[in-house]
Structure formats: structure tokens, C-alpha cells
Amino acid sequence: MDSIRIAKVERVQYNKGPIRVEGTLHLTAHHLIFKYEGGNGEQEVWIPYPLISTVTRLPLSLYGQSPLAFGSRNFEYFTFVFTKEKDAMDVFESVKELTVSPSVTSLYAYFYQPNPPLSSNDGWFIYNSRQEFTRMGIGSRTKAWRFTDINKDYTFCPTYPSLLVVPAKISDTVLTYGGKYRSKARIPAASITRSSQPAVGLTNNRSIQDEKLIEAIFQSHHLVASPFATIPQRSTVFGATATNLIIDARSGTSGVANVVRGGGTENMDYYREGRKAYLGVENIHVMRDSLAKVVDVLREGDTSAPIPGTSERSDDRRIGVLDRQGLRRSGWLKHISALLEGAVIIIKNVHINSSHVLIHCSDGWDRTAQLSSLSQLCLDPYYRTYRGFQVLIEKDWVSFGHRFLDRCGHLSSEKFFLTLNNDGDGPQTFLASVQNKFVSPSHLKETSPVFHQFLECVRQIQRQYPKRFEFNERFLERLHYHVYSCQFGTFLFNNERDRRFSVDGASKPAIACTQSVWDFLNSESEKSSFLNPDYDSSLDSKDDRSSDMGVLIPNPKDVRFWHELYGRTDEEMNGRSVDVQTAGAEAPDSVDEDTDGPAINLSSTLPSTDTQELSRPFLLQRQASFLPPAPRSPSPRPPSNTYIPPLTSSSTSVTSQALESRSTTPPTFPSPSSPSAIRRQQTGAFGLPTGGMKSMWAQFSSNASAAFSAVQEAYDGAAKELLGGGEPLRERGRTRTEDSERGTTGSDDDQRQPTSS
Secondary structure: OOOOOOOEEEEEEEEEOOEEEEEEEEEOOOEEEEEEEEOOEEEEEEEEHHHEEEEEEOOOOOOOOEEEEEEEOOOOEEEEEEOOHHHHHHHHHHHHHHHOOOOHHHOHHHOOOOOOOOOOOOHHHOOOHHHHHHHOOEOOOEOOEEEEOOOOOOOOOOOOOOOEEEEOOOOHHHHHHHHOOEHHHOOOEOOOEEEOOEOOOOOOOOOHHHHHHHHHHHHHHHOOOOOOOOOOOOOOHHHOOOOOEEEEOOOHHHHHHHHHHOOOOOOOOOOOOOEEEEOOOOOHHHHHHHHHHHHHHHHHHHOOOOOOOOOOOOOOOOOOOOOHHHHHHOOHHHHHHHHHHHHHHHHHHHHOOOOOEEEEOOOOOOHHHHHHHHHHHHHOHHHHOHHHHHHHHHHHHHHOOOOHHHHHOOOOOHHHEEEOOOOOOHHHHHHHHHHHHHOOOHHHHHOOOHHHHHHHHHHHHHHHOOOOOOEOHHHHHHHHHHHHHOOOOOOOOOOHHHHHOOOOOOOOOHHHHOOOHHHHHOOHHHHHHHEOOOOOHHHHOOOOOOOOOOOOOOOOOOOOOOOOOOOOOHHHHHOOOOOOOOOOOOOOOOOOOOOOOOEOOOOOOOOOOOHHHHOOOOOOOOOOOOOOOOOOOOOOOOOOOEOOOOOOOOOOOOOOOOOOOOOOOOOOOOOOOOOHHHOOOOOOOOOOOOOOOOOOOOEOOOOOOHHHHHHHHHHHHHHHHHOOOOOOOOOOOOOOOOOOOHHHHOOHHHHHOOOOO
16 A cells, blocks of 8 residues: 555554553554564554544654654553654654545445454444334324425435424425525424524524424424323413423524524524523534543643653652643533533423423534433433434434534544654643644534533433443443444444445445444444443333332533543542532532633522422423513513523532443454553552542533523422412513623634534
8 A cells, every 4th residue: 555654663662651562563554553572472452543633753862762652532642662763754654644534435444344244234224213203102102293204315404314203283395494494404303302593694584484393393292291201291280381492502692693694593482382591502612622621631641651761760650640620620521511401401391391392503413412312311211221322323413413524533634643843842842732633724623522522421321320221331432432443334424315325436325335333332242241230121110100210310510520431540530539428428519710611500409309209290480581682572471481591409429430441452353452551540649639529510601500490499389389388380570680700691612603513
């Protein structure tokens, strides 16, 4: 292959944390393979080129050695040290040409053929949209919804699946006109309804067809009760009324800022069947920068060990101590909490209020996918089974058009390959170069760890409910690995259409010439290692009124860094575990005020999660909007039914569980086994504050939060009436005071780049 300038280099030193071994480096068409003598025989480290995030040529050492520093997308950092500068140059240029792909068809998935063949072979068809929606009750438990093939050839909406579920009373003609009002024709569709932003624009456009579509969605409960509801969906039960919500994942300011680009947010004067909630979840650029800060801290920890041969003793010393203050300042856990809190609002509105939710952000394929899938994961026990979780990802991510190719940066860029000169400021230049991991012109501005963030949220819920998931932590970790390895075709494309049709000159579509990741994960040799031995399906029984009836309501405050994914110990990333299960114990402190993002006060009490409490209906009170920007005419009713929540919640305990360790090398390669010494396990004394890990809750967006306080107020009233101790519930208006903190108005980045989802 012309891209490989040198296929084999001997006497190469491999440095990774405290590990320093010498061996032979091989360059193949799709992998870097390092072989060395260790243990009882020859050992290998396999590195797929798409997994490489950065490569930096460092200046010559004092001994004339030429090092190459590598960073990977699964948060591993290592260095190859060459005795000859020419060898280092040849390897650097070869890896760059092999990593920066000209098209998706040059990625490893188009060449990978398992030998022997995988025992499972139905991965591409594990999700059948008609079968899955029928399982939910379409056509059986409810006649309010129907299937439509308006998008069968992907001409109506190229980024949506071919089969859609819409209200039965809405014709395809209405959908056709309504699609013109939604960004990229991503109309409200599916179970927990999702869409893109409305095309309001500067002229304050409206669409009768879109309004009728959403009205039909919000009224579909008249024909059937939700399978997750614990009470009939009527507005007359104990004075409860419908609490249909339009969830805008953005901040209110961001939604308004999109008006200049032809987008915007719903004018609730025209959508009187529902209320609106702004969650204030940050956009893809903020998330990308936040993870980059975490990456910097991890890399600095891995590269802070002293050079061999110095006066510092190499035994019994700490290598790569992490800057936990830096981890907190990244704001990463704050964003994880924001998503979980938004999911809880949706879960409670569906499960407790037996009402509908429409979710959207800008284009409806990033934050919308996160919130929709997390909500369904908690509402439906099927999605917590081994197969059901795969169906959920296929449905809400792959089929509904999450942009995996763009967000994951599969094609890489030459900007990630840097050379530092001897006369340059080495350490500072290196730090600056890694900061450029996710920034660049053109397509690199579209990269963001959106799906990675979803997996982290799932891990938080899994940790809080360890017996409610059939799969374990290692399954999530391996899934994250193969999203970036490009070994399988499942996560290579931006939408269903691209994977079903030939792209970039390929003779066959991806489903015909690449392997599905589910075939590997479901193979007999692998599946057993991904199952959770503590899983108890009986806990999801809907017949037992004393249980939670299969619905999980996670605690958004109980979040910790997923240390297994980052190859660290729980103590390194999160601090000492704090046992707060005993009476009177206090939860960890909130994040310091120097964390990025707005502050939030979480002092009041969440609605009870006791099953008997959850089964009682409650009323969300109508609240006045802090929008719109234009003056409104006098009206006998409140000026808007836009719902802007200032959420407060109770402090709950943070518990930590040590889960099984992971293997660094992918099990799918012929000989990928690597000794445990290669793993980033580090032990020894670690200075920690006596108070334990601080929580991430000092700063957060206040927009999302009002749902819980409003829910609590309404719930208290409903409970009082139910117990016979109060007056009948009445609808009360609520005004919202302007908040001077940053989270109230959204981030500057949202205003600069309003169209990002």
C-alpha cells in the first residue's frame, strides 16, 4: 500500500503511564500493532487507525531519540520512542495518511471479515420499526396512531426513517404541508414524540397543519391509556388536568436566537393543548469543549511521570495524579446532570401525569435523541434488556438520524497531526495542540460527543439501579469503543438512507458489505461477558402496586465520572466514596463556584418516588412565559402557556460501586490480548479532602428546573384534595422574574451558532 512508508520498525520503546517496554512496531492497512516480549510469551497491542485522535511529533530527546505521542478516542495516551528520526518521520506520515480517510468507504468496516464468522448474523435486522411500534400498541392497544409510508423513498425527509408513526386523524397531505414548517421536514413523530424546531423565522410564521398535527398528538390519549400510566388519562380524576408538554432542550434565548436563521420556537398561543419547558441543555460546541477539558486533565496525568533515569525513584511513587479540580471545572458532570434532569421531567409527565411530551432542539438529532432515548429507557423495562437496548439505539439514534459520521469525526483531519520543533515551547505547544482536537474549519466543527454522553447517562442510571439492567458496564464500554473503531458499519453514517443505499461510489450499501456491531456483541463468545449477573426482571412487574411498576426515576444529583471508561480508579476521578445511606448523613458538597456554567439552587424537595405517591394524579400549573419578545394584546387568560421551570430537588446520597475491570484490547481482533500491566491501573496514596467527592451541582441551568417545583406544588394540592383536607384544585397563573445569572438566558455559544442541535 502506497500510504505505508515503512511497514516494520524494531527496537521501539512503548511508554504508557508506568509501563515501558521495547518491541517491534508493525504498520498494516488498518492497524498499528506493537509486539513485545512479556509474561509467558509474545504480547500484542492493536490500535485501529480511526481510534487515533491525535499524533504529535515531539522534539528530539537529549539522547537523540525521536518520540511520537498518541492520544486515542477511548482516552488512552502513550508514546512510541524511536532510535532513528527517519523512522519516526515515516511512521508519523504513514499513520496520518491511513487515519485521515477520504471517504467512509475507506474505513475498516468495508474490509473487515471475521474469521471464523460470527455466530450471530441478524444484526442489521435486529430492529424492525413496524414490529417495534406494534409492540408498543400501535394498531392493537390504540387506534389513535397509524403507520405512514410518506417517506418510503426518503424524499419527504432524507434524515428520517422510511416508516413513520403519526396520529391516525392526520392525513399525508397535512404531513406534507406541515413538514415545510419543521426544520429539514423533521415533523413530530414516534412514541414520545420528537421533532426539529419550527420554522418561525423573522416574519413570525405559523403553520395550521403543524398545529393540527401536535393537537392530534396531544389528544390521542382519548382513545387509549398509556401502557405506563397508573390511572386513566382523564382530566376529571381528582381535579387533574392534562399536562402535555413541548420540551425545548435549548434555553429560551437560544430558541429565540434561531429566529434569525429561519428557525425558532413554538408560539404557545397557537398550541393551546400544551405547555412549554425550556431545559437549557448546552449545544454540541459546549459539550465538545467540556470533554476536551476532561481529556486535557487525563492526558496531563498520564504524561506527568518523570523520565526514566532521573533521580526520582520509580518504585512506590504516584504516577499521573489527576487534577480533580480541573475535572470539576470541565463542567462535564454538570451537563450529564442536565440531561438526566430533563429526562426526569419527561418521565414524570408521562408516567405520573399520563400526558404527552413533544421533544425537540434545533434539528432534533442530538439533544432530542438523548432525552427521548433516556426517557424511554426509564419508562419501558424492555429497553433495559440486552436486546431491547440495542433496539432502542437502532430506533432513536440510527434510524431517526443521529449524525454519527459528523459527530464522531470518523474521517479525522490532518489538523490532528502536529510537529513540535526543538526551538519551540514544547509543553505549551503540546497542550495547545491537544486543545485543537475538536476545533477546526469545515466538518470538524460538527464533531461532538453526543452519543458518548448518552452512554454516560445510561451508566449513571445503571449505577443507581444495579439490578434493573440485563447488561453490565463493560457492555456500554465496548459499545463506546466500537462507535469509534469503525470496525462495523452500524455507526458510520448520518441517517438510515445513507446506510441503505450505496455511498461514495460503493458498489453495495453498507448493510450488504459491512458487519453489524450487534452481531459481534450477540456472538456466543462475547455475550456472556456483557450480561449483568445481578439483573432481576421481577423488579419490573407492573402487577405489584408496592413496586415502581417498572419505571425508573433517576436522581440527577447522583452523578460521578465513569472512571472505568477513562481507565482510572473511582478514587482518582471522584474522590473517596461517601456512605450517605445512614440516617443523618449528608451528601457530598456541590461543585465549587469556579465551575463553568450558571448556578442552581437544589434545596427543596422532589416529589416523592414512592409508588403510592406516584400513582396519584397532579396538576402542573400554568405559568407565564418570560417570552415573547413582542408585546401582546390584553387577554382574559394568562398571556402564554409557555412553561419555564426553576427546578429544585432534594439532596440525595451518592453511592459508588466497583464494577468489573475491562480489557484494553478489543476482543474482535485475531490476537488482541494484552497483559493487565498495559491497563491504566494506578495505585498508591492519593491526597484527598476529608469531605470526599464534591458534587457537580454548584452551576447549572435554571430553565429546566421549574418543572419539578411546579410539579411539586401541583402534586401537593392534588394530594391534599385526595386526602380530603383541601379545597378543589384551581389553575393559578405564575409569573417568572428575570434572573441575572447566565443560565437564565443561555450560553453565548448558543447565540453564536443557533442552528447547532
